[in-house]
Amino acid sequence: MHEGGNGGERRGEAQASPSGADQEYLSLERELTILFRRARANQGEMAREVHPDLESAAYGLLIRLDECGRQRATELAAYIGVGKATMSRQLRALEDLGLVAREPDPADGRAWLVHLTEEGRERVSKVREARRGRYVSQLAHWDRREVSELARLLGQLNRVMER
Numbered sequence: 001m002h003e004g005g006n007g008g009e010r011r012g013e014a015q016a017s018p019s020g021a022d023q024e025y026l027s028l029e030r031e032l033t034i035l036f037r038r039a040r041a042n043q044g045e046m047a048r049e050v051h052p053d054l055e056s057a058a059y060g061l062l063i064r065l066d067e068c069g070r071q072r073a074t075e076l077a078a079y080i081g082v083g084k085a086t087m088s089r090q091l092r093a094l095e096d097l098g099l100v101a102r103e104p105d106p107a108d109g110r111a112w113l114v115h116l117t118e119e120g121r122e123r124v125s126k127v128r129e130a131r132r133g134r135y136v137s138q139l140a141h142w143d144r145r146e147v148s149e150l151a152r153l154l155g156q157l158n159r160v161m162e163r
Helices: 023-050 055-066 073-082 084-096 118-138 142-162
Strands: 099-105 110-117
Touching: 023 055, 023 099, 023 118, 055 073, 055 099, 055 142, 073 084, 073 099, 073 110, 084 099, 110 118
Parallel strands: none
Antiparallel strands: 099 110
């Protein structure tokens, strides 16, 4: 990735790469790439902490169920951004591990609701508490307002990216 200016700019103009991207957006891309790479690695670690046989990708499903409660598989698939077949396979694996269970949807007898089992809830809570503890330790030198502002900005970014 080329991050330098084009050399022919006038003073006061935003520096841009030959592609025309502003330096701020190149910096954002670089930092998000690092963040996403680290997040993927951490997700794998957290998944293994929940259960040694848990796939990294399935960890996000457990978090969603922990935060939102019972959900239809189609809702989970839409939220995660995968197809029905992938979702079915992941849910089957989570059921086999004893982390989730299905029950008929009272609003529609043809549909099923997925929820964390008590075992799943305990394991997810333990890992999430440990992760929050690591954040507190790693960001102990930050002002709490900075942490709050970072969370607010990331939330704003996530909402924009959903569109």
